[in-house]
Amino acid sequence: MPRPTGNAALKAARTAAGYRSQDALAVAMTRAAPTLGIRGLSVGVRQVRRWESATPPWPQPDHQKVLTHLLGQGMEQLGFTPPWGATAARETSSRRVPTGAPAPGALPPIPAQAPATTHPASVGRHCEEVARAHRSLYWTVAPSALHAPVLAHARLGCTLLSETAGITRQKVASAVAESYLLAGRIEFFDLREPERAAETLTCALQAAGEANDSLMGAAVLAHTAFIPGWAGRREEAAERMVAARTYARRGPASAELLAWLDAVEAECETRCGHTRTALHLIGHAEGLLGAGNEHATPEWLDWFGADRLAAFKGNVQLQAGHHLQARESLLVALEMLPPESDKQRTVVYGDLATVEAALGHPDEACEAACRALDQLAVTWYATGMDRVKEARRALAPWKNEACVRALDDRLYDWGTTVSALAR
Structure with a gap:
């Protein structure tokens, strides 16, 4: 049951270490x-407050390192419960992760023999x-409705990890990794909760390690790169992408996976103002898809092709000021998108609206933005709404x-305004 007084162990350790307030600990950790x-x-201080709550989230690896350094105690001694439950942590020194990547935390030991409950x-x-x-429901079901069952399934899988062995345990770990990855995607792209997504994606990486699935590890690490x-x-x-590519080589x-890694890095470079580098990465991704390989x-x-x-390319060209090329790429993306890709369609229409505004075509821009809103009324997607708002600013x-x-x-009709505020 939740501790009614919060995480007393962490609060006591903080006070004993000389940090009289949550803010003092936050400042000390940053320094x-x-x-x-x-x-x-x-x-x-908001993060420290969450850790001292009755149900503290499992801290990210970098946070763990600083907490244990400042307070002199292990994570479970500080009142935290690993995502896998209160089990003995396995030594993870052999599971080295490249610098800048979320490192696995406390994991349940793989039983040397079949567990008591199998x-x-x-x-x-x-x-x-x-x-x-x-995974299939994500494209059509409201993210706020889907998030809870996805997370519940991941947590059920965590329980089953200690009650299974061999290939069955590996399959359960694979399912847990995918569920945590999907939950993290919803938290980041749909619910706009990057801090929570970072914690969830760390759990996904732990589960991928249990499944010994380096490609899933690469996908998780690339998603963590979106956050910074x-x-x-x-x-x-960039460090997260180095980690993702390292896992992909294993x-x-x-x-398709290698091209997606290029596309992710291109989007990160674009967000950081380096569109020339992003365009080079997009070109490399196109070459990879065109050549293909035997794997x-x-x-x-299911989120890339x-x-x-083409949608990634159009956005990069838009940000680079190559408006005519961006329009062409975005129109190609709209023609290629399958019917079930409604969320991505809102993003493309939003970018197309911004392109038309930049070209001095307000009527065409408004038409594209309204098409995005038509779809958002059916399937909400925070990223799509962000692109529509960018287009409106351009207008x-x-x-x-x-x-x-x-x-x-x-x-700003009643339904859209209330939905945006509620989400």
């Missing part, structure tokens, strides 16, 4: 991080089936035009 070789770490081999298959179903990349922290994002990475694309990699690469010179006022009526 201590560089001395431990951790760059770009900034801890706020489940049949079908359990692994059933866990994979549920993860597969959630979107915040403009280029060096940190497995039979398909051309099959993982089933879970030639259509998505500021025509704010008194009838088409822009009609767009505002759509953008």
